[in-house]
Amino acid sequence: MVWxxxxxxxxxxxxxxxxRKMVWERSMNKLSRGLSSSQIRKPRxxxxxxxxxxxxxxxxxxxxxxxxxxxxxxxxxxxRIIDGRSAAEEIKSSIAxxxxxxxxxxxxxxxxxxILVGQRRDxxxxxxxxxxxxxxxxxxxxxxxxxxxxxxxxxxxALSNYNKDASIHGILVQLPLPQKSLxxxxxxxxxxxxxxxEKDVDGFHPLNIGNLAIxxxxxxxxxCTAKGCIELLLSSDVEIVGKRAVxxxxxxxxxxxxxxxxxxxxxxxxxxHAYSENPEVITREADILVAAAxxxxxxxxxxxxxxAVVLDVGINPIEDPESEHGYRxxxxxxxxxxxxxxxxxTPVPGGVGxxxxxxxxxxxxxxxxxxxxxx
Amino acid sequence: MVWxxxxxxxxxxxxxxxxRKMVWERSMNKLSRGLSSSQIRKPRxxxxxxxxxxxxxxxxxxxxxxxxxxxxxxxxxxxRIIDGRSAAEEIKSSIAxxxxxxxxxxxxxxxxxxILVGQRRDxxxxxxxxxxxxxxxxxxxxxxxxxxxxxxxxxxxALSNYNKDASIHGILVQLPLPQKSLxxxxxxxxxxxxxxxEKDVDGFHPLNIGNLAIxxxxxxxxxCTAKGCIELLLSSDVEIVGKRAVxxxxxxxxxxxxxxxxxxxxxxxxxxHAYSENPEVITREADILVAAAxxxxxxxxxxxxxxAVVLDVGINPIEDPESEHGYRxxxxxxxxxxxxxxxxxTPVPGGVGxxxxxxxxxxxxxxxxxxxxxx
Numbered sequence: 001m002v003w004x005x006x007x008x009x010x011x012x013x014x015x016x017x018x019x020r021k022m023v024w025e026r027s028m029n030k031l032s033r034g035l036s037s038s039q040i041r042k043p044r045x046x047x048x049x050x051x052x053x054x055x056x057x058x059x060x061x062x063x064x065x066x067x068x069x070x071x072x073x074x075x076x077x078x079x080r081i082i083d084g085r086s087a088a089e090e091i092k093s094s095i096a097x098x099x100x101x102x103x104x105x106x107x108x109x110x111x112x113x114x115i116l117v118g119q120r121r122d123x124x125x126x127x128x129x130x131x132x133x134x135x136x137x138x139x140x141x142x143x144x145x146x147x148x149x150x151x152x153x154x155x156x157x158a159l160s161n162y163n164k165d166a167s168i169h170g171i172l173v174q175l176p177l178p179q180k181s182l183x184x185x186x187x188x189x190x191x192x193x194x195x196x197x198e199k200d201v202d203g204f205h206p207l208n209i210g211n212l213a214i215x216x217x218x219x220x221x222x223x224c225t226a227k228g229c230i231e232l233l234l235s236s237d238v239e240i241v242g243k244r245a246v247x248x249x250x251x252x253x254x255x256x257x258x259x260x261x262x263x264x265x266x267x268x269x270x271x272x273h274a275y276s277e278n279p280e281v282i283t284r285e286a287d288i289l290v291a292a293a294x295x296x297x298x299x300x301x302x303x304x305x306x307x308a309v310v311l312d313v314g315i316n317p318i319e320d321p322e323s324e325h326g327y328r329x330x331x332x333x334x335x336x337x338x339x340x341x342x343x344x345x346t347p348v349p350g351g352v353g354x355x356x357x358x359x360x361x362x363x364x365x366x367x368x369x370x371x372x373x374x375x
Numbered sequence: 376m377v378w379x380x381x382x383x384x385x386x387x388x389x390x391x392x393x394x395r396k397m398v399w400e401r402s403m404n405k406l407s408r409g410l411s412s413s414q415i416r417k418p419r420x421x422x423x424x425x426x427x428x429x430x431x432x433x434x435x436x437x438x439x440x441x442x443x444x445x446x447x448x449x450x451x452x453x454x455r456i457i458d459g460r461s462a463a464e465e466i467k468s469s470i471a472x473x474x475x476x477x478x479x480x481x482x483x484x485x486x487x488x489x490i491l492v493g494q495r496r497d498x499x500x501x502x503x504x505x506x507x508x509x510x511x512x513x514x515x516x517x518x519x520x521x522x523x524x525x526x527x528x529x530x531x532x533a534l535s536n537y538n539k540d541a542s543i544h545g546i547l548v549q550l551p552l553p554q555k556s557l558x559x560x561x562x563x564x565x566x567x568x569x570x571x572x573e574k575d576v577d578g579f580h581p582l583n584i585g586n587l588a589i590x591x592x593x594x595x596x597x598x599c600t601a602k603g604c605i606e607l608l609l610s611s612d613v614e615i616v617g618k619r620a621v622x623x624x625x626x627x628x629x630x631x632x633x634x635x636x637x638x639x640x641x642x643x644x645x646x647x648h649a650y651s652e653n654p655e656v657i658t659r660e661a662d663i664l665v666a667a668a669x670x671x672x673x674x675x676x677x678x679x680x681x682x683a684v685v686l687d688v689g690i691n692p693i694e695d696p697e698s699e700h701g702y703r704x705x706x707x708x709x710x711x712x713x714x715x716x717x718x719x720x721t722p723v724p725g726g727v728g729x730x731x732x733x734x735x736x737x738x739x740x741x742x743x744x745x746x747x748x749x750x
Contacts, residue, residue: 189592206592210585213635214627217564217581242652250638252589260588263625263646268657270645271638277617282643285657 055274080344088354099138110368111140113162113171118148118178133357148178156194163196170201170364201363212260221363226257228355241266246286248272249293291332301337310338310345313352430649455719463729474513485743486515488537488546493523493553508732523553531569538571545576545739576738587635596738601632603730616641621661623647624668666707676712685720688727
């Protein structure tokens, strides 16, 4: 299995990830005057549903190579560091206890299946983390590895098999699926539609998202990163009701569900994205800021309200000759600035990341309990 | 049929609607110090999904009885009045043309079915408007009237019949369903789940909402009021991409879908609700403001950014001895203030309301074309 590469894969990963992020096709100034043709995915008639634009953050906001604020000028005591790693460990411990109880009581354990298409290096690393976490808590885990050359039908067949497998309670398709070419690619929507709702532990099925959005309804599963963010806020005693919350980034897997969940918790929520004019003006109003743009150091001190609580979802590898592997991971938030200005901040790594994995385990445990009528 | 009462029903309606809105159980000051027990719908363990609170706007924001700004001080020429009535007429005319073409070509017309439970006076008025609009454009319309004493199964049976009826292409259940008592009420979610997705012309099914929320997916139907709002913005040449939009109110039928649709059009959107602290600070930042709180004159001049585009979704009857029927309809926005400060504003009545009905017809036409493979 390829994830034996271990953590070294990050090293080779950098150019790919950096290149992807550094295709800055426009500046915010250009945006305010009008959109370039390259931003419009494909020509189509004006639609009431949406204008089809690609989210790419302006180069104005790439700070990954600007020098960090000198440590000597930073008051490291000012912001509380929200320790996602220890919070996740605590959750995993209680999951392990539940798994033991389940095993003793009915002789079964929760089962998670992961479908991995191709060998995207970041996907391999994420899958490897999930395998380790499953082993830690005593889950059964099954991986279906499919070559990049496989068809949509192959993926759907693997899904159908897991749908029928009574020992599997949660299934996830590791996203993003590899893009074969501009013309030929996997239809994520079509594939996810095959996934049994009761096993959709990522919570990405549109029915789950719809039920998360609609007041008075309950989704079967809450997407893991959004759930991890709220869990960190609640366990850190951060007041949410009525507070201004801003989510940076509007991806289907993080930004959107985090918005919906914060809104359910009665925050006053705004979503900032690549087309937002003057995003820093909006983020400066945030009592709670969730950064999930995938842009290293996007959020500097000038973007923060003094005393804000900052959750950094970004995991961006950047070159660093002084580090052991020649790179280090940084978030979307300039940590040194946040420590100075915010009242609490999650570090990268060791913040939201471990919580996401813990929430996946929690969702799978819930799915297993539901399927096995175990309380 | 009871809608023969005609427009007079509004007169009797006032006390009911006013009473519903005037149960102000708290002030915003109280909110910032903590929540009263009456605001929590039912005791339940802390949940990651949400804290179960009832949306009730503070009495601080009830301006319905405060005197309007004197006409003499208002510059009536400053804001463009967005004429929803004539925009809706235009859309209905083109729908009528399509219906004629369909009838001539395949001998069929779009069919809309409405399920009406009980005799809520506002519901009767809304249903009456829909019947008139269907007649105008040449749709077939069928109404299932059920007594308030009927069961959930009765409603589901009526729905199932319409699901099977090939002459019906769109079905809606007139909301809200009457509440029998605190303990016994209709489960809207359960009832809407029975509705065939292909006939859900209101677009309220969670799968439709999920597909509206998720980037890259397309819902079968966009909820009518949200669609009407965007249609008005587009037809008025209002720039949306990158602009600050604020939606006041987060109902499942207006606020939520309007947020989602504005977000798809790349506005930077915030939702303000009854628990938002200092809502006027947020609304003052809005280039586009959609007011859908159901509170008469909630939005005064101090809530508006000069030059903003204001869409007023509220339809609130208030007493007015000088009016023919002793009452008049006003919106959530103080129109006199908006005319002075905004660059464009929808009136009430004659703004978003007629567009909502036009969009229902458009959704039903789309449903019929899809079902009949008519292009």
